[in-house]
Amino acid sequence: MDEARLARLERLAFLPPGPCTLPLAPGGGLDCSTSRALLVDRYEVTWSEWDPFREAEGLPEPPAGALAARDPRRPAVWLDLDAAQRFAAAEGMRLPTAREWLRVAAGTRAQRWPWSSQDAESVTNTLELGLARTTDAGTFSMGATPSGVHDLLGNAREWAVGDLGPLQDRRDWPWAMGGSYLEHKRPIYQLGRNEGLLVSGEQVHREQRSIDLGLRLVADAEDYLSALGDAAP
Numbered sequence: 001m002d003e004a005r006l007a008r009l010e011r012l013a014f015l016p017p018g019p020c021t022l023p024l025a026p027g028g029g030l031d032c033s034t035s036r037a038l039l040v041d042r043y044e045v046t047w048s049e050w051d052p053f054r055e056a057e058g059l060p061e062p063p064a065g066a067l068a069a070r071d072p073r074r075p076a077v078w079l080d081l082d083a084a085q086r087f088a089a090a091e092g093m094r095l096p097t098a099r100e101w102l103r104v105a106a107g108t109r110a111q112r113w114p115w116s117s118q119d120a121e122s123v124t125n126t127l128e129l130g131l132a133r134t135t136d137a138g139t140f141s142m143g144a145t146p147s148g149v150h151d152l153l154g155n156a157r158e159w160a161v162g163d164l165g166p167l168q169d170r171r172d173w174p175w176a177m178g179g180s181y182l183e184h185k186r187p188i189y190q191l192g193r194n195e196g197l198l199v200s201g202e203q204v205h206r207e208q209r210s211i212d213l214g215l216r217l218v219a220d221a222e223d224y225l226s227a228l229g230d231a232a233p
Helices: 003-009 047-057 081-090 098-106 221-231
Strands: 012-015 021-023 029-031 038-041 157-160 175-177 189-191 197-199 201-203 218-220
Touching: 003 221, 021 189, 021 197, 029 098, 038 098, 038 221, 047 081, 098 157, 098 175, 218 221
Parallel strands: none
Antiparallel strands: 012 038, 021 029, 038 218, 157 175, 175 201, 189 197
16 A cells, blocks of 8 residues: 555545535525545645655745745645646545535534634634744644644635635636635634625635645545555555
8 A cells, every 4th residue: 555645544534424504695505515425634735745746846936935934844835726736636636625625614514613613712823813924734723623624714725626606706716715824813604794605715816826825635535545445565
């Protein structure tokens, strides 16, 4: 069995199929249910994982603003959608869809915060803490989901793909999901002033690079485990 894949498997959280409906307006909702079991990175992809791939692929060196936080244990940033997808494929995984990301964060109860239905202080790296930098992945353990997925609403935003229905202004644009150290803390979703749904994410151009935009990988559990079994000696 591929030792690198096995090591990654130990860092994946298992997410069973389940319902998740985020309220839109009275009588409606955004369906973020998952019909297949997923394996989800517990932590954002770090520089220690990303840099060897970036160098091997000849991808751009991050600017000084990103290099200042280039600790091997912190989230890798400054990569566009194509680079993120290439890395995911090399790992035998993929980027989450925006709906999957919301399902991971909100759970089957459609909670507004990853850790519970209530807000809490000092459980995620957002602008309120004033750190002005990313922190080691998984530092804020109290902000993890019940299944053990960390840093969904802080540290670095994360690439996601797919359509969010009525929330999708630009049909072919991907999403940067979650919060970051450069943004104020906000829930996974909330109702806006006109009773429309707002989620913790925004559409960005596929060539966008940012000092607070990184990635987290997912895989269909059955396919991933089957591929590992096929690779076993």
